[in-house]
Amino acid sequence: xxxxxxxxxxxxxxxxxxxxxxxxxxxxxxxxxxxxxxxxxxxxxxxxxxxxxxxxxxxxxxxxxxxxxxxxxxxxxxxxxxxxxxxxxxxxxxxxxxxxxxxxxxxxxxxxxxxxxxxxxxxxxxxxxxxxxxxxxxxxxxxxxxxxxxxxxxxxxxxxxxxxxxxxxxxxxxxxxxxxxxxxxxxxxxxxxxxxxxxxxxxxxxxxxxxxxxxxxxxxxxxxxxxxxxxxxxxxxxxxxxxxxxxxxxxxxxxxxxxxxxxxxxxxxxxxxxxxxxxxxxxxxxxxxxxxxxxxxxxxxxxxxxxxxxxxxxxxxxxxxxxxxxxxxxxxxxxxxxxxxxxxxxxxxxxxxxxxxxxxxxxxxxxxxxxxxxxxxxxxxxxxxxxxxxxxxxxxxxxxxxxxxxxxxxxxxxxxxxxxxxxxxxxxxxxxxxxxx
Amino acid sequence: xxxxxxxxxxxxxxxxxxxxxxxxxxxxxxxxxxxxxxxxxxxxxxxxxxxxxxxxxxxxxxxxxxxxxxxxxxxxxxxxxxxxxxxxxxxxxxxxxxxxxxxxxxxxxxxxxxxxxxxxxxxxxxxxxxxxxx
Amino acid sequence: xxxxxxxxxxxxxxxxxxxxxxxxxxxxxxxxxxxxxxxxxxxxxxxxxxxxxxxxxxxxxxxxxxxxxxxxxxxxxxxxxxxxxxxxxxxxxxxxxxxxxxxxxxxxxxxxxxxxxxxxxxxxxxxxxxxxxxxxxxxxxxxxxxxxxxxxxxxxxxxxxxxxxxxxxxxxxxxxxxxxxxxxxxxxxxxxxxxxxxxxxxxxxxxxxxxxxxxxxxxxxxxxxxxxxxxxxxxxxxxxxxxxxxxxxxxxxxxxxxxxxxxxxxxxxxxxxxxxxxxxxxxxxxxxxxxxxxxxxx
Numbered sequence: 001x002x003x004x005x006x007x008x009x010x011x012x013x014x015x016x017x018x019x020x021x022x023x024x025x026x027x028x029x030x031x032x033x034x035x036x037x038x039x040x041x042x043x044x045x046x047x048x049x050x051x052x053x054x055x056x057x058x059x060x061x062x063x064x065x066x067x068x069x070x071x072x073x074x075x076x077x078x079x080x081x082x083x084x085x086x087x088x089x090x091x092x093x094x095x096x097x098x099x100x101x102x103x104x105x106x107x108x109x110x111x112x113x114x115x116x117x118x119x120x121x122x123x124x125x126x127x128x129x130x131x132x133x134x135x136x137x138x139x140x141x142x143x144x145x146x147x148x149x150x151x152x153x154x155x156x157x158x159x160x161x162x163x164x165x166x167x168x169x170x171x172x173x174x175x176x177x178x179x180x181x182x183x184x185x186x187x188x189x190x191x192x193x194x195x196x197x198x199x200x201x202x203x204x205x206x207x208x209x210x211x212x213x214x215x216x217x218x219x220x221x222x223x224x225x226x227x228x229x230x231x232x233x234x235x236x237x238x239x240x241x242x243x244x245x246x247x248x249x250x251x252x253x254x255x256x257x258x259x260x261x262x263x264x265x266x267x268x269x270x271x272x273x274x275x276x277x278x279x280x281x282x283x284x285x286x287x288x289x290x291x292x293x294x295x296x297x298x299x300x301x302x303x304x305x306x307x308x309x310x311x312x313x314x315x316x317x318x319x320x321x322x323x324x325x326x327x328x329x330x331x332x333x334x335x336x337x338x339x340x341x342x343x344x345x346x347x348x349x350x351x352x353x354x355x356x357x358x359x360x361x362x363x364x365x366x367x368x369x370x371x372x373x374x375x376x377x378x379x380x381x382x383x384x385x386x387x388x389x390x391x392x393x394x395x396x397x398x399x400x401x402x403x404x405x406x407x408x409x410x411x412x413x414x415x416x417x418x419x420x421x422x423x424x425x426x427x428x429x430x431x432x433x434x435x436x437x
Numbered sequence: 438x439x440x441x442x443x444x445x446x447x448x449x450x451x452x453x454x455x456x457x458x459x460x461x462x463x464x465x466x467x468x469x470x471x472x473x474x475x476x477x478x479x480x481x482x483x484x485x486x487x488x489x490x491x492x493x494x495x496x497x498x499x500x501x502x503x504x505x506x507x508x509x510x511x512x513x514x515x516x517x518x519x520x521x522x523x524x525x526x527x528x529x530x531x532x533x534x535x536x537x538x539x540x541x542x543x544x545x546x547x548x549x550x551x552x553x554x555x556x557x558x559x560x561x562x563x564x565x566x567x568x569x570x571x
Numbered sequence: 572x573x574x575x576x577x578x579x580x581x582x583x584x585x586x587x588x589x590x591x592x593x594x595x596x597x598x599x600x601x602x603x604x605x606x607x608x609x610x611x612x613x614x615x616x617x618x619x620x621x622x623x624x625x626x627x628x629x630x631x632x633x634x635x636x637x638x639x640x641x642x643x644x645x646x647x648x649x650x651x652x653x654x655x656x657x658x659x660x661x662x663x664x665x666x667x668x669x670x671x672x673x674x675x676x677x678x679x680x681x682x683x684x685x686x687x688x689x690x691x692x693x694x695x696x697x698x699x700x701x702x703x704x705x706x707x708x709x710x711x712x713x714x715x716x717x718x719x720x721x722x723x724x725x726x727x728x729x730x731x732x733x734x735x736x737x738x739x740x741x742x743x744x745x746x747x748x749x750x751x752x753x754x755x756x757x758x759x760x761x762x763x764x765x766x767x768x769x770x771x772x773x774x775x776x777x778x779x780x781x782x783x784x785x786x787x788x789x790x791x792x793x794x795x796x797x798x799x800x801x802x803x804x805x806x807x808x809x810x811x812x813x814x815x816x817x818x819x820x821x822x823x824x825x826x827x828x829x830x831x832x833x834x835x836x837x838x839x840x841x842x843x844x845x846x847x848x849x850x851x852x853x854x855x856x857x858x859x860x861x862x863x864x865x866x867x868x869x
Contacts, residue, residue: 003679010676074664076657077680080627083649084680451771454853456795484754491747493608494754495775496792546804546848 003083007091011068012098051112051120054103055147058121061099062128062144065092069178070133079182089179096125116164123147123164123171130174135181139174146170443481444489446473457492461500463532466509469520480510480518578641580605580727580759581626586635588621595621597783599635603761603776608753610770610791611763613780614864619763620660622780623731626761627657639727653681656725658733663712666705670698674719683724692718692748696741709736717745721752728752730762734769742766746773767857771795777856779863787863789833791856797833798859799851807845817866829854829862 069092077084100122107117124147134140150163150170446468449460468474480486483501487494501518504510511521544554579602586599595618603609613619624630626637628644637644640651665673670693678684693700696714704712713736720728728749734742750773752758764770770777770791777794779787787794801816806826812819815832830851842849854862 006676006679071665071667075677076627076629076659077677079629080655080657081649081652081680083653087680452768452855452857454795454799454855454858456792457771458792459796487750487754488747491743491750491772493750493773493775493791495606495608499792542848542850546850 003087004091004094007072007087008094010072011065011091011095051107051151054107054121055124055151057103058100058124058147059128059131059144062096062125062130063132065095065099065125066129066132068095069129073133085179085182089175092129092178093126093175096129097122100125113160116160119164120147120167123167126171127167127174130178133178134174135177139177143170143174443474444486447490449490449492451492458496458500458503461497462503465500465504469509474520476520476522478520479516480520482517577604579603580607580640581761582638582641583622584636584638586622586625586637587633588618588625588630589633594783596625596632596635599784601778601785601788603759605759606753606757607775608749608760608773609762609776609778610774611761611778611780612765612767612770612860613763617780618783619780620731623729623761623763624659626729627655627659629659650682653683653723654726656720656723656728658713658716658720658730660731663704663716666703668704669700670702670704670707670715671700673704673715674722677719678722681723685722685724689718689722692722695744710738710741713737714741714745717748721748724756725752725758726756728758728760728762730760732763732765734764734766742769749773767860771856779860781864787832793833794859795853795856797830798854799830799838800827800854800858801830801838801841802827802850802852803845804848807847811845813841818862831859831863 069088072078072088075084078088079085100120101118103121104114104117107121108114112120127147128144130143131140134143147167147170150166153163153166154160447461447464449457451457453460465474465480474480480501481489483494483497486497490497501510501512505512505518508521510518513519541554544557549557581603583599583601586596587594588596599622611619611622621630625632626639626644639647639655642651668676674689674693675686678686678689690700696711696718698707698711698715704715707715713733717730717733720730734745737745746769749760753760774791777787777789777791778785781787802825804825806821807819807828809819812828813834813836815830815834816828817831819828820826836844838849838851
């Protein structure tokens with residue numbers, strides 16, 4: 001028990017600030033829901049929006065918890081001491097329960113029954129964490145997306161109570177699979193977050209894939225040298241990005257087949273995109289401190305410069321990658337939609353590109369060194385943007401203004417991002433590394 | 438001599454080819470011969486020695502066992518290892534006999550006969566004595 | 572003190588392990604008895620890490636079995652597992668934690684955790700308790716793992732190249748702690764290293780891993796007593812050479828070979844058997860290691 005509390009303490013302390021952000025965002029959500037008049041005349045629609053919002057928040061928290069879990073899982077004790085394994089899993093579920101419970105009020109307020117209001121966020125958090133800790137790519141893609149799919153089944157008048165049971169089953173399955181996955185050291189290179197840069201660089205598959213990706217980027221006209229270290233560091237993301245793009249495309253196709261209401265599609269694809277970027281950044285956060293040792297190995301004298309260069313390259317890589325994948329996902333989505341109901345393709349291309357650009361800097365901002373007011377402001381902006389995006393499809397008359405708003409937010413985020421970069425570049429790299437993560 | 442001082446008696450060379458337990462055996466014998474360890478004196482325990490010299494305790498046990506067998510040390514229950522009362526340095530230390538054999542072998546390889554070898558030894562001894570006197 | 576009960580602490584039974592087409596462990600068989608300090612040596616890629624990780628259950632074997640305290644790995648109880656200290660070769664991996672948090676958090680999972688001892692070691696090695704692990708030097712990170720592993724009052728301690736990044740002073744202190752452990756708790760220790768001179772001091776046994784099996788497993792003192800460079804005054808016919816002599820070379824007037832295993836035949840007996848004069852120079856452990864690992868197959 002003593003150990004569980006200390007593990008829980010690590011889980012919560014590590015991202016304590018997220019609790020604050022979390023509360024702010026929840027309040028903001030509720031505020032927007034009740035002032036924007038979204039679905040006021042439609043209680044069912046209202047409920048569905050709430051669950052979407054809550055899912056978004058849970059996804060956010062789930063990924064944070066997942067990264068904490070993975071950090072502790074790296075110890076060999078995970079394999080050698082069953083006691084440690086039990087402890088970690090119990091603490092992980094408890095932390096998810098704590099965060100989930102915090103959302104109960106918001107859910108209750110929009111008319112959900114208590115049992116759903118309490119358990120659904122917990123399950124979604126647990127499932128979202130799979131994006132980071134899932135044993136394999138399929139788990140990483142399917143399990144976090146499962147809540148969205150499950151709630152879609154409501155279209156066929158399936159009772160929400162039954163959906164909750166399915167959700168709980170999925171979450172339990174996910175936790176069981178996490179528990180059973182004993183190999184973490186030997187298979188470290190296979191996962192999304194291997195946590196060991198050197199190991200990744202040594203892996204033959206990594207190198208092959210790396211060269212492939214670099215060649216593709218070169219063919220696209222992006223200047224990527226094959227020996228670009230940043231590509232090597234982010235290789236698992238590349239693979240992850242490609243696979244999840246495919247996965248997401250399938251999920252979206254599935255949505256289109258069962259969904260008669262196209263309102264949520266952009267929202268859902270946004271979530272998918274969000275989760276991919278989140279994964280990329282989490283990994284970046286985990287790997288960045290290791291560039292220190294790498295820099296010592298590869299350059300004796302100018303390792304400061306070298307580290308700065310590596311980090312800059314990683315960032316550039318994240319930018320390019322998120323735009324490419326983001327656009328790809330939304331474009332595919334738009335094309336499917338266009339196939340169902342022909343609309344000017346150009347509008348979708350614009351939407352796709354814009355959404356990608358909006359999401360991308362928001363998440364780069366999340367990788368900021370220190371949590372500060374600027375970051376809080378950005379996160380709030382981000383959530384507002386998301387809400388507005390949802391609203392967009394409700395009130396098409398005001399679309400033009402919203403369009404401008406979105407462009408404005410995008411520009412704002414990019415400029416904040418740029419300023420932050422200028423701002424922290426003033427620190428010495430050593431100091432930067434120390435405070436990272 | 439207090440126990441802490443006894444530990445200072447040892448000067449081990451771990452990277453030489455001579456086993457550490459043999460070095461210990463020889464050095465204890467030498468200390469007794471030179472009167473640095475008195476009869477009936479208690480030696481530090483295996484643990485104390487191992488920790489102080491930072492060597493494996495088994496090595497020390499082995500050296501003690503060897504010395505016990507040669508009746509140079511005796512084990513007393515509840516006290517530990519003592520320098521034996523009737524301990525007399527009658528036999529030649531192993532190092533000496535070994536280097537003697539080596540010396541003879543090399544001499545023989547250089548075609549010296551027994552007389553020449555004896556002469557060499559006598560010369561060597563007289564040089565040493567003269568050296569000591571001057 | 573050191574236990575002398577006769578059941579092995581760790582025993583390997585016909586271990587086999589290969590990666591793709593490379594066989595790393597080949598029918599490996601050995602036993603480690605209580606209180607032994609076994610130094611595991613061998614060239615890079617000889618399979619030292621694979622062997623160590625398989626004791627901890629971190630690597631699955633192709634065939635064979637390992638038992639610890641005469642039970643298969645899976646059957647060890649939690650309290651038994653808590654008596655095994657382990658330092659892996661990898662980086663420490665908790666760069667984001669503070670030293671004190673790291674120790675107290677992971678120590679909390681072991682019943683035998685001795686906080687005071689850990690604290691005393693931390694100050695002995697001059698590690699700042701409040702520092703973040705990321706800011707420690709490579710050697711300090713390594714020693715931190717060692718501190719964690721030896722402060723749990725282990726009965727069995729397994730270390731995979733724990734001293735690679737330590738300076739000589741730290742290494743000597745580390746060796747002193749190992750001696751302390753065997754003396755106080757009778758801990759059985761298995762550790763792999765490339766620094767042979769460390770082993771000469773504290774190892775009781777040397778296990779040399781070569782070609783996927785433990786080719787040599789002797790008491791350290793036996794190796795030192797019996798191994799030597801032998802100089803013969805004439806050439807020896809190959810079939811007359813006993814198998815414990817390797818690296819035979821013909822010289823201008825004579826020949827030489829190296830005795831690498833203890834044997835019951837003394838040098839004098841060998842002289843009469845081979846009908847030659849032999850000059851023997853004892854080998855240091857490092858010389859022995861180099862001779863054995865560079866063995867020319869004659």
